[in-house]
Amino acid sequence: MFRIEASYRGIAAALVAAAAMTLGACSLDNQEAPALSGPSELVTSLSLTASPDQLPRDGSSRSIVTITARDANGAPLVGQRITLSLSANAPQGAALSQSEVTTGSNGTATFSVSAPVSGSIGDITVSATPVGTNAGNAATRIIQIRATPGNTTAPTAAFSFSPATPDVGQTVTFNGSTSTDEGVACSNCSFFWNFGGDGTATGVTAQHAFSSGGSFLVTLTVSDAAGSSSTAQQTVTVSAPSIPTGLSVTPATATAKQAQTFTASATPAANHRITSYQFIWGDGDSNTQNSPVIQHTYSQAGSFLLTLTVRDDLGQSATTNQVITVSSGLTASFTVTVAGTTASFDASASSSSTASTITDYAWDFENDGTYDTNGSSPTVSHDYGSSGTRTAKLRITDNRGVTQTTTRTVTIP
Numbered sequence: 001m002f003r004i005e006a007s008y009r010g011i012a013a014a015l016v017a018a019a020a021m022t023l024g025a026c027s028l029d030n031q032e033a034p035a036l037s038g039p040s041e042l043v044t045s046l047s048l049t050a051s052p053d054q055l056p057r058d059g060s061s062r063s064i065v066t067i068t069a070r071d072a073n074g075a076p077l078v079g080q081r082i083t084l085s086l087s088a089n090a091p092q093g094a095a096l097s098q099s100e101v102t103t104g105s106n107g108t109a110t111f112s113v114s115a116p117v118s119g120s121i122g123d124i125t126v127s128a129t130p131v132g133t134n135a136g137n138a139a140t141r142i143i144q145i146r147a148t149p150g151n152t153t154a155p156t157a158a159f160s161f162s163p164a165t166p167d168v169g170q171t172v173t174f175n176g177s178t179s180t181d182e183g184v185a186c187s188n189c190s191f192f193w194n195f196g197g198d199g200t201a202t203g204v205t206a207q208h209a210f211s212s213g214g215s216f217l218v219t220l221t222v223s224d225a226a227g228s229s230s231t232a233q234q235t236v237t238v239s240a241p242s243i244p245t246g247l248s249v250t251p252a253t254a255t256a257k258q259a260q261t262f263t264a265s266a267t268p269a270a271n272h273r274i275t276s277y278q279f280i281w282g283d284g285d286s287n288t289q290n291s292p293v294i295q296h297t298y299s300q301a302g303s304f305l306l307t308l309t310v311r312d313d314l315g316q317s318a319t320t321n322q323v324i325t326v327s328s329g330l331t332a333s334f335t336v337t338v339a340g341t342t343a344s345f346d347a348s349a350s351s352s353s354t355a356s357t358i359t360d361y362a363w364d365f366e367n368d369g370t371y372d373t374n375g376s377s378p379t380v381s382h383d384y385g386s387s388g389t390r391t392a393k394l395r396i397t398d399n400r401g402v403t404q405t406t407t408r409t410v411t412i413p
């Protein structure tokens, strides 16, 4: 084993001597073969110096590295090719001006190393390895260029938020970009937000809408790439505005089959607004809209329980109920004339206030719930057959299908 290595060194030394003689640039000493048993470092020595030997993490500064190659006798090696490389974990942005240099007449070569970017981690390690005929005998040399600042201290967490006094449900923007690490903005940090028990988020900025009023101690935890972290805390006071108040709808009356304009009103909390109005009319219809003004047509007379629900910009709602009295627009009226046991009814005084036409007169002579006769004539007669006091009921119907009733006492002597 040792024997083979020794003979290889002899071949290498002979080749170096031959190359030196060809170039004709070497002294007599260079032509002497090194001792066969000497350490390999003596065959070709590389020295590296960097100026400056540290770089700021600014992405632009440069350090000039000078390589000096010498042979076993300390004489400059001319024309020596040397490959250059950065270590695999080099800080982001660090770069070499070239991947290979060749020594000049004085045995030196130079290249530059550019600085890593802000927020990068680690120092710069450059490897230089001679190539060519004597490469097998030359160990790789490395040089370290410190990048400043190092990632040795924990970040400093800091944040702001807006608005300063949010309401329940209002989006609050949290901004952790004023956090720093190693004296610069913490661009490579991770950010974790805890909204005081009301939820969490990640990212340099975060948005959160608090679900209830009160004081929330918000904690931002900033961690750097080296795993160091720090926290910042601020109390966010969330106010809970009142739900909308003073709900009403006007008017509280309408006429059947006639479109009626209704106006809802409600008072939101200070600095807030009503964003939607829901009308549940009580007749099976409903509408939801942004405007408080709406038209609705009830198809029949009666009392309808209107439900108004308003919602504000915080998502808070309030509801009220209100009776809408819908009139038919018809006046039912009749007279009675009695002769013997027969009563003659005349409903021709009935009228409509809505320009509709009364098309049907229906009569329930005893008001027993069953209409006994009907027709388009306003007059009719009925023989009660015996004396007594009864109640007669008239139902008129107009051409829109709207009805109106009235009753009257009929006395048969």
Ligand SMILES: [Ca+2]
Pocket: 150, 151, 152, 153, 154, 155, 181, 182, 224, 226, 228
């Ligand atoms: Ca750090």
Ligand SMILES: [Ca+2]
Pocket: 363, 364, 365, 366, 367, 368, 369, 370, 371, 372
């Ligand atoms: Ca009847």
